[in-house]
Amino acid sequence: MTTFSLELKEVRKSFGKSEIIRGASLQVPKGERFAIIGPNGAGKSTLFNLISGRFPISSGDILLNGESTTKLRPFEINRRGLSRSFQITNIFHRLSVYENLRCAVLWSLGYKYSFWHRLGGLKDAHERAEAVLEQIGLKRRRDITAGLLTYAEQRALEIGITIAGGADVILLDEPTAGMSRSESDMAVELIRKVTVGKTLLMVEHDMSVVFGLADKIAVVVYGEVIACDTPVNIRNNQKVKDAYLGGHAPVEA
Amino acid sequence: MEFTLITLLNGVSYGLLLFMLSSGLTLIFSMMGVLNFAHASFYMLGAYFAYGISVKIGFWPALFISPMLVGLLGALVERYGLRSVHKYGHIPELLFTFGLSFVIVELVQLVWGRSTVPYPIPASLDGPLFTLYTTTFPMYRGFMMLVALLMLLSIYLLLTRTRIGLVIQAALTHPDTVEALGHNVPRVFMLVFGGGCALAGLAGVVGGNAFVTEPGMAATLGSIIFVVVVVGGMGSLAGAFVASLLIGVIQTYAVALDYSFMSLLAKIGTQVTPTTPGYPLLSLTIAQTAPILPYLLLVLILIFRPKGLLGTREG
Amino acid sequence: DTIKIAYIDPLSGPFAPVGQNILNSFQYVADEANAKSWAGAHKFEIVGFDNKGSPQESLSVLKTVIDKGFRYITQGNGSGVGLALLDAVNKYNERNPGKEIVYLNHAAVDPDMTNSKCSFWHFRFDANSDMKMEALTTYMAQDKNIKKVYIIGQNYSFGHQVTRAAKEYLARKRPDVQIVGDDLHPIGQVKDFSPYIAKIKASGADTVITGNWGADLALLIKAAKDADLKANFYTYYGATTGVPTAMGAAGQDRVKYVGYWNANNETFAGKDVVEGFKAKYKDDYYSMATYTIVAAMAQAVKQAKSIEPKDVALALENAKIKSLNGEDVMRKSDHQLQQPLYIATWVKVNGKDVKFDQENTGLGWKTNQKIDAFVATQPTSCQMKRPG
Amino acid sequence: MSALLEIKDLNAYYGKSHVLHGVDLVVNQGEIVSLLGRNGVGRSTTVKATMGQVNASGSIRFKGEEIIGLKAFQIAHKGLGYVPENRDIFPTLTVEQNLILGEKSGKKSRWSLNDMYKMFPRLKERQHTAAGVLSGGEQQMLTLCRTLMGDPDLIMIDEPTEGLAPKIVELVAEYLKELKNRGISVLLVEQKLAIALEISQRLYVMGHGSIVFEGSPADLKANENIRKEWLEV
Amino acid sequence: MTNTLKYKPLNLARWIIWTGFAVMLIVAPLIFNKGGSLSLLSQMGTVMIFGLSYNMLLGQGGMLSFGHAVYSGLGAFFAIHMMNLVTNGAVNFPITLIPLIGGLAGMAFGVLFGYVTTKKSGTTFSMITLGIVELVFACSLMFPSFFGGEGGISTNRVIGQSFMGITYGPQIQVYYLIALWLFVSTIGMYAFTQTPLGRLANAVRDNPERVEFIGYDTQWVRYLTLILSAFFAGISGGLSAINFEIVSAENVSALRSGSVLLFTFIGGVGFFFGPMIGAVIGIFLSVMLSDFTKAWQLYLGVFFIAMVMFAPGGIASILMMNLRVAKFGLFKRIWSSMWKIVLVSVVALAGCVIAVEMLYQRTLDSTQGPVISLFGVSVDTSQPTPWIVAVLLIAVGGWGFTRCKVVFMQKWGEVNTEIEDQMRRAQA
Ligand SMILES: Nc1ncnc2c1ncn2[C@@H]1O[C@H](COP(=O)(O)OP(=O)(O)OP(=O)(O)O)[C@@H](O)[C@H]1O
Ligand SMILES: Nc1ncnc2c1ncn2[C@@H]1O[C@H](COP(=O)(O)OP(=O)(O)OP(=O)(O)O)[C@@H](O)[C@H]1O
């Protein structure tokens, strides 16, 4: 049996009395790009929160590269190579763009909680941060305080922080929300570029992004994965149409 | 038996005074997020105003006028001071009230001098309410308890029958949005702060003559009421109530207990002498630890139940 | 020349009222001394410095006043501060020979300061707490109604000393009296004394001994009245600023104090000072040590023909000082002034033996007994190092 | 048809930066008007300025009255409703409390809580949940309903469909039409051209802080240039 | 609190700054050599270390502590007990290194208490620290053998034989000891801001949640930062033990903790050197002012309030803003309106001070006779003239202030907009 990058087994999650995730199962092979779609409130972001360790799961199991992560805390999961972005921008708004990225690479380069290294002397961290800066196209905004960036730039930085640590499983939650058509086209390019050879899981409502980027699409409805298939098959799946896409499928695509 | 009952009564009435003070603080703290370090100063102002007024026209008018005045002053402080600081965040707000407490003490001394003022208990309330075995329970303490309970009731009604609480909580995170929905946020803030101060003022009117009215009265009550608010759970009036009583009773009883590890060990036959290692700790009586109990409670509560006793949210 | 004395005591914060009153007392007496040339051509100048009631702050003030050229300091409010100052003065004098300073203690009464920690540079003009307890217990010994005694005090050096002495001396003089309890509470922090009163009540005590002062005493007595505790209070500091007002009628006939003086003494000695002080400051003169200190200093500089601290200190040793309570002697062996002590009770002013009230309450202190200096005197363990 | 909202020569500033340079815009009674434009051209600013949340000069008349310079809550009481763009729900309050806060004191609303729950049953399911934990889309629904509770005559909605599932987007479009049928005017700020074209009577396109196009959906569809220059990149 | 440490001078500039700092420390006592200023300087030095260590928490890590004095205070207690042990001959240890004992003790308690406090952040953290400081303070009276009760523990710093004439008897030697430690600690704490942990503390301050998702445990970041900060606080405690030769309960009090918060805030938490300015001003106000006037607490309170209301970034931010203006060569544009506003403020201030002083005379010190000396002039408060003067000064100053403020704010705004434009252009 091949190990998947990420595997959910009958995951359940309740908040108080309401069960939000009702036995979701999913298998993501290495190096594939997955999109997750589903109605509002279906539990997509919650699923991400469970996978990344933000919330503990109620039952079931989550395997990252074949190892269970359900007992681990977010930073431990991150150290095992999973990194995520947020639906609502979540950056270090008072640090400069460059510092945001440099913080994000420190752990993976093994600097831990060091207070005996001089930041300025860490060549590898510097180079890595600069490289990511280049990739996300914020080179010219390098020394701006992150809080002052425009919305789209902040979204790009959000992605930058997520990938900077070099994790090989990446979770993106609505990376293009609030972007205009052209901006989201650029974002798609960016995502495509930075996830080469990595496993990607992405929540999106923008169908052009979903169908443009994903190798496979998983549909979450009421806390369950009701379908998981190639984009073509999903587009023609009646269940998905009823639950999610509505009358005319991808309008803007 | 006499001792137990009277101590309980003492504890409860002390607790209720704490509640009077902390209710205003809870209100301000929970709603506006302002840690009002000057709260006890407003308590002091209440006492001094009441003294000034009662000398002229008697205690009963003072009971009403003084809290009004303090409330008005609080509202002015909010309007011309806190409001402009609000945008910088909570730490500056806190520091503002911190500085204010200095200023108030000084002003009070300027007006009334540095020593105790003779603010007496009104004759009609002076005397025993009832006698329990041989100990009399003063009428004034009964009055204090009554006022505290009335206060609890009226705040409760205010909070549950109006939307003020909601407006303020919402305005804490999104003031613009609340305003766009048609609520006059600045005015509500001013009212709440003024109201909270008025409550402190009322506590001052009642507590000032029950104890002493002097410039140091604010400093000594300052931190204990923070303990009450936090232990009760920030934002929970009921919590503040429970915590006040709890702390009042614990402290009162602790004072009465002369037990220590040493006496415990003596009971089981081990004698402790001053040369025993850890003697200072072993010989400490519960009575002597009374002053730290509230803080110990605070730390323990925050570690094991950061929401506070009846609180609903953290931090 | 001018004899500059730095008064280092609390002038702000909770203990400011007492500090201010005593500063005024000093200045009043100094004015009088200057007007009447007590010290011949020399004049007194007493300047107040605020130590905010803290030992550490006091040491920082000490540095300041030394820098400003003061060679005499006086302090009294709080033995904790007193001990710290004593230590600092000793160290300074050791490190700066020829520039010594002298510490005139007007009220810090921890006995240690003239026993194990005694110093040539320190003179105490108040009676130490053991002497006061000696006098107090001597008085109490005569009262056969006293059967059960409760001791309550502030939890610091002075409070501890009072508790210890009370137990010791009562055991010696009245072995039949039972100590039914003793308590130490944090200083200046207790708002509500009713639990302590409940405890006292439960113990069945008929007499309470306390060294409490300031609000701690006022609140204690008030709480006793509320709970209808029928016990007498033997205090050290019933006459200090703030206590009379807070006590009011509640303490009538029930509160006594022991001190080196009482305005309503047998001859009303010091009447002029009390009246003059009241006229000038609208306040009561009770800190008679101020008078003794100025008088002693005047006498010493005249005798030494110098205002150099070392000379003055030597002249102070064994000095016989005429003060308002008679002729006092500064004992050479430990620099503890030997003086008579008074026991007085809080009663209504009657114009006869109780002329002066306090804080306009209409109540004043009636002298019960004047106890001669030799009765109250205590042995000392002082081994003083005198400058060579 | 009379002009309900009439904006003339509106200039607005954030601190010292001048964002709007003379915006003219009219919304008539019972009309859905869309305000389009690229990111950052100042559409949200226009709406915020109308609501009194941004420093502005010029003229804004609502029901014939000048409202520029009034405080936001006064403007709200005149009957203007505003749905902000970034899901400004009150996170610590429950869904129901959020809705209750939408009501204005001393005014009878034509909408009740139940109307809202009927519109979005999802909200009813979550009514006692703290709004902060709602999903992105649920929050969007909540802000819309909250403003409706205040019974506005003109509702200004800033990007209501962001983060909503395609099916819900259609639903929102339906409801906006429904609002219009009930006599409520709508000023819609949108990113999704399709919806704007579908439901609005008139459209404005903004560029660099002023209006560069005004016309019907048909006009815009016909006008390739405007679309190229001002809406796409 | 914004741009922490954005200020990155060139390496050369850095060398100049540090050397300048060292030179300043060396010559300060030569310049300020009036009686008493030496002990003032010594105090400032210790409080600077304390403030800087506090800012590691507040400015860098976003942790608002109400109990920082616990670490400096306990450090001081251990240092002083160590000194007493040396005096008794129980151990042998050089005085010069005593602050290290304080630091280690502070650190040890950082390890102990920090474990509890840093579990939480935000208001909960603040409240636990308040609880801890009150606890420790209350304990200080319960264990007099360690804390010395109300009177504290005294010591004698002149112990052991002198080393090259250094006995630490004279204040000047103590000053240089403090200066040395200040210099070393400042370098240490500055270096900390440039380490991975230091930067992560910033990240945790800004957004603790996200930090968890880049591989770090926020609790550890807070905990380690606190431990290091407690170490430096302990050093300052050890130095103050040497300086005062006494340590008492107030060293671990909430009041002391509050004042370091105030000083640091006044200095400016947004800049590394802010707390140093705060220490200078704070010590000056609380030590000197109380010598000059009885109304010092009133002034202190009003000063704090004014700072909080009008300059929440602290003195450092005012300074840096002006420096920035100067750097862009635009200072001459605001200069004319600036000196005017300063002038009228001084006038109004003088009026207020006169009024306050006279008021104090009339109420609290009425017994001392109506004459006081103000700025070296003796004034009779029972006459109307000085009152009229005071009111006039306030009126004129106040009126002038409102007038000048408008002009100044406008100019100030213009200049700063221009600067920001320039900066933006430079980046674009
Ligand atoms: N902490 C929580 N407590 C209670 N309910 C929660 C919590 N977090 C999420 N929920 C609920 O779980 C459901 C799923 O939320 P989630 O954010 O996962 O949805 P989503 O699929 O991401 O939707 P959207 O596309 O709108 O973002 C929602 O109904 C939400 O209210
Ligand atoms: N609070 C603010 N302070 C300073 N500038 C701001 C602020 N808010 C917005 N701006 C600037 O004003 C301009 C107009 O912003 P606005 O939010 O109105 O744009 P928009 O058209 O709504 O775009 P979006 O699609 O991003 O919502 C932008 O350039 C933006 O950077």
Ligand SMILES: CC(C)C[C@H](N)C(=O)O
């Ligand atoms: C002024 C006095 C009340 C001080 C007290 N006697 C003490 O020694 O502490």
Ligand SMILES: [Mg+2]
């Ligand atoms: Mg989501």
Ligand SMILES: [Mg+2]
């Ligand atoms: Mg917008």
